[in-house]
Amino acid sequence: METSFEIFLACAPGLEDMLCAEALAAGFADVTALPGGVTVTGGWPEVWRANLQLRGATRVLARIGGFMAFHLAQLDKRSRKFPFGEILRRDVPLRVQVTTKASKIYHAKAAQQRVETALTDTHGLTLDAEAALTLKVRIDDNAVTFSLDTSGESLHKRGHKLAVGKAPMRxxxxxxxxxxxxxxxxxxxxxxxxxxxxxxxxxxxxxxxxxPGRSRSFAFEDLASFDAGAYAAMKAGMPAxxxxxxxxxxxxxxxxxxxxxxxxxxxxxxxxxxxxxxxxxxxxxxxxxxxxxxxxxxxxxxxxxxxxxxxxxxxxxxxxxxxxxxxxxxxxxxxxxxxxxxxxxxxxxxxxxxxxxxxxxxxxxxxxxx
Structure with a gap:
């Protein structure tokens, strides 16, 4: 896959402009506000940094690629050829979520089954409905987009706040x-x-x-693309x-x-x-x-x-x-x-x-x- 791709930063609707300003101030490239979040462009280091440093993002989705598909057999065939092995590890389980909109492939459950079969049969990956790592498949106007939820637990869970009261503010x-x-x-x-x-x-x-992410782990740490040494060096740059x-x-x-x-x-x-x-x-x-x-x-x-x-x-x-x-x-x-x-x-x-x-x-x- 490409070394640079689109990254979607999700946030609470109504605050997209604030997250956009935060991403710009943090030096991310091609920052664009959309309903429900912000897109930026970058590679895996930018994915790590977004999870680690951005205070307003609730999730960081890496849009790792896709293709056009007009029927289920095409979805199956092209999913088998997609380079999932460059990103995903066989020993780390994942789950698949599919949404469809205005496409000839309109049955989300059938599409999910085809993608899951390709992942297990061709790529040797492990599926688990309770897995922390999620592959999101969006089929919109016959365009299939694969995104990885690189955060795992919602980013409001900083990792150092254990006690909460009634109706807490995230x-x-x-x-x-x-x-x-x-x-x-x-x-x-x-x-x-x-x-x-x-x-x-x-x-x-x-x-x-x-x-904000200094005290917790993230789903991206279980990806084949993860460089533990580079990430440790990134974390070392935080002030005391x-x-x-x-x-x-x-x-x-x-x-x-x-x-x-x-x-x-x-x-x-x-x-x-x-x-x-x-x-x-x-x-x-x-x-x-x-x-x-x-x-x-x-x-x-x-x-x-x-x-x-x-x-x-x-x-x-x-x-x-x-x-x-x-x-x-x-x-x-x-x-x-x-x-x-x-x-x-x-x-x-x-x-x-x-x-x-x-x-x-x-x-x-x-x-x-x-």
């Missing part, structure tokens, strides 16, 4: 929301409803230049986490959430840059130093509990921020525009909807509070 989503809120790691951040600490920990990692100072703060009224946040920060290596405390949002005060960003993901009432009591919560939070956080900007995530308005904060226009756990949410932002 790290990939949090990173792109921080980017949309203009956070670049230089200003302090406060999260008054921190849950398991996702926003303060992501903010600290961004400030420290720590790569600083000891401090504390600039990223989280609080929660639940003691268990605070404990989880502290443990997660320690595992992530940013305990020296973060501080967590048990306190209701009404007790929130601005930390000493320059103003920064209040990033908050309050309960929505859509999945957890009843929405009616939340109006008072949002109203109280808004009053606290207006009284004690002069000069700070606020970014609030919620699925209900009515709840956001209840906060009484000078939010700008409602932005694009963002997919989050089966819901549509919006990121509401203010200018510096006066």
């Amino acid at each position: 790290e990939t989503l949090a990173a792109l929301m921080l980017a949309r809120a203009g956070f670049n790691g230089h200003a302090p951040l406060v999260d008054p409803m921190c849950g398991s600490g996702t926003f303060p920990i992501e903010a600290a990692e961004i400030a420290a230049g720590l790569w 986490a600083p000891d401090g100072p504390v600039r990223f703060y989280g609080s929660d009224r639940d003691a268990g959430a605070v404990r989880m946040s502290q443990q997660n920060a320690e595992r992530a290596g940013v305990a020296g840059m973060t501080a967590f405390a048990m306190a209701p949002a009404s007790d929130l005060v601005a930390p000493d130093g320059p103003p920064g960003l209040v990033m908050v993901n309050p309960p929505y009432g859509a999945r957890i509990g009843n929405k009616k009591p939340l109006y008072a919560l949002y109203g109280s939070l808004g009053e606290t921020l207006k009284a004690r956080f002069t000069g700070w900007r606020v970014a609030m995530v919620t699925s209900d525009p009515g709840l956001a308005k209840t906060a009484g904060l000078p939010f700008g226009p409602q932005g694009p909807a963002i997919a989050h756990g089966g819901l549509k949410v919006w990121l509401w932002q203010t200018p510096p509070l006066r």
Whole structure:
């Protein structure tokens, strides 16, 4: 196969522009935003680097090639000739997923069986419906495209956050929301409803230049194309986490959430840059130093509990921020525009909807509070 190919970086719908900006800033080539993600061009080192370094991508798919096929026999024949052995190892199981659209081959299950037979009979590969490595086959307008999911587990699973609370914010989503809120790691951040600490920990990692995939493994490590030495050299380029100072703060009224946040920060290596405390949002005060960003993901009432009591919560939070956080900007995530308005904060226009756990949410932002 070619040494350079298209790489698809998946992300939450509604945040493609933020992932596009991140990929451009990271130096990837031919960056293009598409619905549900971003495409770039590169080879296997770029696949490794995308998994290791990009904070907003949820999966990295390597589009390793394809061909035209107008019927099942042609799909079978050309799959047998495709150079899978250059990429896949016989001792590593994989699974096959097929989608078809506007093609003469319209039966996805039959197409899957033909590809699987070619993989086992001709290429000697092992199939397992539960395998971490996935070969995705897309048949669109009779064009067959093979893609490998090189990530394995979703990239929001950083590998160092073990404790989570109810309805957690995924790290990939949090990173792109921080980017949309203009956070670049230089200003302090406060999260008054921190849950398991996702926003303060992501903010600290961004400030420290720590790569999100540093603590985990990936499906690409089981490919025939993987160069362990080159990948180790790539990982060695990550800066070490600083000891401090504390600039990223989280609080929660639940003691268990605070404990989880502290443990997660320690595992992530940013305990020296973060501080967590048990306190209701009404007790929130601005930390000493320059103003920064209040990033908050309050309960929505859509999945957890009843929405009616939340109006008072949002109203109280808004009053606290207006009284004690002069000069700070606020970014609030919620699925209900009515709840956001209840906060009484000078939010700008409602932005694009963002997919989050089966819901549509919006990121509401203010200018510096006066």
